[in-house]
Amino acid sequence: MRWIWIDKFVEFESGRRAVALKNVTLAEEHLHDHFPGFPVMPECLMIEAMAQTSGILVGEAKKFQEKVILAKVKKAVFFDYVKPGDTIKLDAKIDSIISEAASTSGKITCEDKLIAEIDLMFSHIDQNLAGKEFPQENFVFDTGTSVFESLLRDVLSAGAGAADSEQDR
Amino acid sequence: MAMSRDEIIQQVQEVLVDALGVDDDEVTAEATLMGDLGAESIDFLDIVFRLEKAFGIKIPREELFPAENLMTDSEFVHNGKLTERGLAELREKMPHTDITAFEGDPDLNKLADLFTVNAIVNYVEGKLEAA
Numbered sequence: 547m548r549w550i551w552i553d554k555f556v557e558f559e560s561g562r563r564a565v566a567l568k569n570v571t572l573a574e575e576h577l578h579d580h581f582p583g584f585p586v587m588p589e590c591l592m593i594e595a596m597a598q599t600s601g602i603l604v605g606e607a608k609k610f611q612e613k614v615i616l617a618k619v620k621k622a623v624f625f626d627y628v629k630p631g632d633t634i635k636l637d638a639k640i641d642s643i644i645s646e647a648a649s650t651s652g653k654i655t656c657e658d659k660l661i662a663e664i665d666l667m668f669s670h671i672d673q674n675l676a677g678k679e680f681p682q683e684n685f686v687f688d689t690g691t692s693v694f695e696s697l698l699r700d701v702l703s704a705g706a707g708a709a710d711s712e713q714d715r
Numbered sequence: 716m717a718m719s720r721d722e723i724i725q726q727v728q729e730v731l732v733d734a735l736g737v738d739d740d741e742v743t744a745e746a747t748l749m750g751d752l753g754a755e756s757i758d759f760l761d762i763v764f765r766l767e768k769a770f771g772i773k774i775p776r777e778e779l780f781p782a783e784n785l786m787t788d789s790e791f792v793h794n795g796k797l798t799e800r801g802l803a804e805l806r807e808k809m810p811h812t813d814i815t816a817f818e819g820d821p822d823l824n825k826l827a828d829l830f831t832v833n834a835i836v837n838y839v840e841g842k843l844e845a846a
Binding site for chain 1: 734757758760761764767768776
């Protein structure tokens with residue numbers, strides 16, 4: 547099982563930009579300890595949510611043929627709290643992508659209020675550390691993993707779906 | 716309009732401060748990226764991306780930091796030191812860097828010291844002139 551920390555994509559422009567949503571709920575147990583009586587989403591988990599949004603965007607750009615790992619948190623600045631009941635919007639875009647790596651920038655908002663700015667770097671490790679072996683199970687884009695495909699199905703097939711229904715008529 | 720060397724230095728300094736999280740005054744001309752400024756391999760790519768944006772240039776990765784290809788080729792490396800051919804290759808690939816001191820003792824471990832702030836400035840200056 548993969549740990550998925552975003553709920554759905556609402557926009558997806560291959561190789562350019564992706565927008566995902568995450569609903570925050572008091573059913574997440576860590577919120578009871580962070581902090582007792584004042585539950586707020588931990589900032590490290592906002593970075594995780596952005597890493598998943600950006601990482602899937604970067605992976606999809608090469609049709610999931612590369613092993614993509616988070617290599618660097620270039621910037622993570624937080625402006626406000628996220629509380630249970632909030633829906634956060636993760637807006638990620640690819641700034642640069644070459645065969646070895648990609649650089650992304652992202653904003654998290656909640657009802658149009660800026661929550662965080664998170665810029666990341668991802669490495670395509672086969673291009674960077676060729677010859678080293680890594681356990682396959684460490685990677686999320688292997689063929690057995692369809693969970694990302696289901697996350698993406700709606701946004702990626704939206705264009706094709708529109709064309710289909712056009713033909714149906 | 717052409718940029719002066721001082722403007723290039725200032726811009727490179729900004730890039731390194733942002734990419735490596737160091738202070739302005741640490742980014743001296745002689746500072747080495749790995750030894751003095753603590754850069755790791757992924758930082759080199761980050762720096763390349765940022766330089767491309769800051770100066771509006773295209774930087775093929777092996778052009779600015781070509782050492783990696785050298786280090787894994789047995790023709791260029793023998794017993795942990797660069798061979799004559801390796802040095803010749805390095806001179807050709809890094810015209811923006813002064814390797815005179817390195818030539819005296821071409822120990823691979825010291826190769827990293829060639830990547831200085833000055834080398835980046837020289838490289839960018841050359842790139843901008845050629846453009």
